[in-house]
Amino acid sequence: MTTPQEELLPGTRRALLHRIAVAQTEGRAPSLVAAVVRGGRTVWHGARSSVEGHGPDENVQYRIGSLTKTFTAVLVLRLRDEGLLDLGDPLEKHLPGTGVGEATIAELLAHTGGLAAETPGPWWERTPGSLRPELADVLGERAAPHPAGRRFHYSNPGYTVLGALVERLRGEPWDEVLRREVLEPLELRRTSAHPQAPAAGGWAVHPWADVMLPEPAEDFGRMAPAGQLWSTTGDLARFAVFLARGDDRVLSVETLREMGTPAAPAGPAELADGASYGLGLQIQHRDGRLLVGHSGSVPGFLATLLVGVEDDVAAVVLANCTSGLMTSQVAADLVRIVAESEPRIPEPWRPLSEAADSILELAGQWHWGTSPIALRVTADGLLSLGPVSGGGRRSRFRPNGDGTWTGLDGYYAGEILRVVRRADGSVEHLDLASFVFTRRPYEESAAVPGGVDPAGWRGIG
Template identity: 70%
Template sequence: MTSPSSFDVLLPSTERALSHRVAVAQSEGRSPSFVGAVARDGAMVWSGSRSCVDGHAPDADTQYRIGSLTKVFTAVLVMRLRDEGLLDLNDPLEKHLSGTGVGEVTIAQLLGHTAGLAAETPGPWWERTPGTTRAELVDVLGEEPLLQTAGRRYHYSNPGYTLLGSLVEKVRGMSWEEALRGEVLEPLGLTRTTVQPVAPYAGGWAVHPWADVMLPEPTEHLGLMAPAGQLWSTAEDLCRFAGFLARGDDRVLSAASVEEMRTPAAPPGAGEWEGGYGLGVQLLRKDGRTLIGHTGSLPGFVACLWVSVEDGVAAVALANATSGPLTPAVAADLVRIVADAEPRFPEPWRPLPEADDDQELLELTGPWYWGTYAFGLRLGSERSVVLEPLRGAGRRATFRALTDGGWIGLTGYYAGETLRVVRRPDGSVSHLDLASFVFTREPYERGDAVPGGVDEAGWRGL
């Protein structure tokens, strides 16, 4: 049997379906050009493009402006500061960046767009005017920067990411661009992701909504707003970045920290229950799968990167038109086409490493009862355990082993809660204690340590 790792190319039928989707997107979206790409497990396996100029189609190395996709990169820089112990996500902004007028909002609220800040800056349309017109943070925030009560609801804010960029500069003692290049772009090999365009790059265009004519859009440096939307990148670089968002990279951020970024930070707004927002990462439920990534737009450009971590598939969609091409829908379709046509092979089953083969742990496996609810406990790698209901829906959770004994919950209802084994004086296991809940080997067995006791008459019929 062919090894799944050898499938570094897609089937011809899959490639044709991808090429067709990009062709439809460029035609129906009336975009001067359109580039699509797909990655599997962090490596680009397909790219395709269409252009209005015969014989002059862009490729996966052509730069497009990616707009708010820049926010993911800025969020990575902030998470690095947290992981180094230089700040806490619950810190008020004022602790590290004073004089903003919104210092009471927390760093986590800024990352997840729950700080209550305005969506845009006061004054002229910031995306089409030079950044020099907003030389100071007060020019970005205005006299009334808070529109909502902090922490209460999701409200997307571009000025919020300007504050995060300034925070990075203050804590690092260097420019946002320098920090980004040295801490993220260079370690990940994103050599074609830059603050200013580097040839070959696409020009940005506005296409008339009622006629097939177009005019060039201005390309402004955003100044202080750069951390919210400045970057240029390529389909190939974004495919590589997608692998980082799925698995992490210890040179930049651990897998656990990247997973934290992908966790919803706040409930979505009314009517938006298909999606949400993490810490710098957009979330979308589409075609029965969860996609993470970000959309982006600036005058002349629209972009999207979606990653299905479960499928190991990512897709990029880039176009050089102000409006028309629906890059989020196209990128989601590219993921669906590959994931459905060529589903991921599961990892082969293997026994646990000998170091994890612990007889005491093995004796804990099997059925446990919370009252009359039946659960099963099984072992995972690195001495982790999984507790899951044996019938129907219930509170399933994975637990990571603690160095001092017991386990900490990683998922679901029991995330952050501690699971411990309680033993009798003779060393035998009495029960499991999970957030004060008692799990016993039998349902309400007389003599078990069940809060409230067990009726002495025992089980009975009618």
């Protein structure tokens, strides 16, 4: 239930209903179900169906296809956070004998490991997993058509390998680890490896006639970590809250932000679409906003979950048709409708509870060469560095407790900001990634790299 303050306005709710109604009609989907999350709570649910008088609710399962990959990535990041592996480790270190062992775990998560897009043999999504009982059957003889680390190449077998890695390090089947470590803590009771009633049937809709054909619902076997799961809009809405805010029982918000940071080089197609890929999360730029999440497609089903990072709005869209409906666009539109109709109200500004003089004296205007730079002390205890006006490099810094600061984002992410003081304790300059920031442009008394002409500033004479 939502409180009155959290309810969407009637006009917003109608716009959401109109969007999914158009999608279901024009996409010719047997059914479509959607949910919107705002401020950490589900605030809207809608459904359209070709069966008169019947609309699936938030507890009806649909198959979510490759959205499963995000769940698998969460398991791998848990192993990393526990110290059982490093993302830079080659696969061979933990899962020897695959034939693709030179790819690192990070590369497999980001689809840059060079592995093939699909498995050899018949279409794996429409045939029993028993046809591919071993990893060797999934990978085939030409498992890696590209050099590891050189390009983004979406790979379903890559996530099968990651699932096998989870099984090796946990000593249990992938789906059991997922249930215990993710589904149960997050209370995703209607997410499972196999359908549990009520569950929608998957359909293929003829492209040139308004008739349908049932799609087989195969057990993917070894390929399960790439696309096996079934879920509901209710569960996926809760999963969206987790992706946005974290849950220390599963993954911290810092690790989730890492998952949503681009980790794969974008090719021409991705650049044109404003898309990239993180560590198990797709990243999009649509309508001027950043969206992270994942889509899924298997015969009979389409799915998308997207989180609007700055707007604190997420959307889930599920449909039971093989093609003809762009659930990613619909989900992005649902986020946009709420974000534009009811813009997020920012938290009230509050000052710092306390601020040491040694930090306050850093605030104000600095110069990198001749470029004026503003350094601000923000209410969250961070430093914010950026141009006084116009575009340029901007970063935030967190204190390290020893007088240094570490960049959190932007150009200086991971770089160390040092405060250099004179013998009397006053600040002489800031040192950042070999750059010297001075109070005046090329200040003579500071250690400016290359020195300062002793004749000083002058005109043309």
